Amino acid sequence: MDRLLPSASVLTLLILSFFSEVNSASFKLVNKCRYEVWPGVLSGANTAPLSPTGFALKPGKSRTLSVPKAWSGRIWARTLCTEYSPTNFSCVTGDCGSGKIECAGSGAKPPATLAEFTLNGADGLDFYDVSLVDGYNLPMLVVPRGGTRGGCSATGCLVDLNGKCPRALRVAREGGVGRVACRSACEAFGDPQFCCSEAYATPDTCQPSVFSLFFKHACPRAYSYAYDDKTSTYTCASADYIIIFCPLPYTSLKVLGIRKDGAVLPLVNKTMMYF
Numbered sequence: 001m002d003r004l005l006p007s008a009s010v011l012t013l014l015i016l017s018f019f020s021e022v023n024s025a026s027f028k029l030v031n032k033c034r035y036e037v038w039p040g041v042l043s044g045a046n047t048a049p050l051s052p053t054g055f056a057l058k059p060g061k062s063r064t065l066s067v068p069k070a071w072s073g074r075i076w077a078r079t080l081c082t083e084y085s086p087t088n089f090s091c092v093t094g095d096c097g098s099g100k101i102e103c104a105g106s107g108a109k110p111p112a113t114l115a116e117f118t119l120n121g122a123d124g125l126d127f128y129d130v131s132l133v134d135g136y137n138l139p140m141l142v143v144p145r146g147g148t149r150g151g152c153s154a155t156g157c158l159v160d161l162n163g164k165c166p167r168a169l170r171v172a173r174e175g176g177v178g179r180v181a182c183r184s185a186c187e188a189f190g191d192p193q194f195c196c197s198e199a200y201a202t203p204d205t206c207q208p209s210v211f212s213l214f215f216k217h218a219c220p221r222a223y224s225y226a227y228d229d230k231t232s233t234y235t236c237a238s239a240d241y242i243i244i245f246c247p248l249p250y251t252s253l254k255v256l257g258i259r260k261d262g263a264v265l266p267l268v269n270k271t272m273m274y275f
């Protein structure tokens with residue numbers, strides 16, 4: 001008996017670690033927009049792919065994807081898509097240029113709000129953020145569920161910024177009616193100061209701009225420029241994630257059962273809620 005106990009616990013450990021390697025997390029994508037969206041998925045270069053890489057999601061619908069344990073990559077929503085034929089599919093925002101509903105290894109054309117994940121990274125933690133570094137096309141919320149360690153804060157951008165987007169960054173539909181997205185200053189002007197490139201390629205030399213601050217004030221937890229790491233990357237261990245497109249900014253926290261969490265910045269900036 002004395003000799004059996006240790007080996008039994010070793011076996012238990014082996015079984016546990018086996019399952020934690022194979023066990024997959026899940027992403028539940030929820031469309032709370034009043035319009036249809038077409039989520040796109042881009043897996044990182046050294047990661048198991050996630051399938052499908054693109055699909056349609058009608059208003060009010062959700063779809064749960066099974067995610068490999070150490071997956072990294074990004075998820076976004078394409079809007080105003082048209083399928084002219086099975087090989088001629090394109091979207092006004094977030095288009096991945098594949099010509100099909102599946103993105104098949106292509107990323108989003110900016111501007112697009114991005115949810116970025118590195119699951120099971122350093123110290124076994126998941127790292128996640130919602131990024132406006134490549135611009136913005138719709139509100140998005142990422143909520144971890146069932147995490148065992150880490151802050152596990154919700155993050156995202158809950159407000160609709162298309163209407164209030166600074167003139168120089170606005171993207172309108174063809175013909176100029178209706179604002180559909182808001183570009184990053186980097187994409188709009190190509191200036192190294194906004195892109196954090198060349199002489200500005202370090203956290204010390206690349207500072208927030210009036211444009212990145214527009215995003216940061218409206219969406220305090222979202223990434224607003226390339227070196228906005230400190231207040232924009234969140235961690236959680238062994239969680240599943242809910243990714244909501246167009247969450248309701250007023251009720252979502254209560255509805256989702258999100259209590260006050262340890263994050264420094266608020267999820268919504270109350271002084272900007274009503275714009």
Ligand SMILES: *[C@@H]1O[C@H](CO)[C@@H](O)[C@H](O)[C@H]1NC(C)=O
Nearest residue numbers: 083084085087088089090099
């Ligand atoms: C897709 O169809 C539209 C509408 O018929 C057309 O204008 C466009 O050129 C087509 N694109 C491609 C890549 O075939």
Ligand SMILES: *[C@@H]1O[C@H](CO)[C@@H](O)[C@H](O)[C@H]1NC(C)=O
Nearest residue numbers: 216217220265266269271272
């Ligand atoms: C909220 O918005 C106001 C007005 O734009 C801004 O001055 C303030 O810094 C913002 N708060 C946060 C936490 O970003």
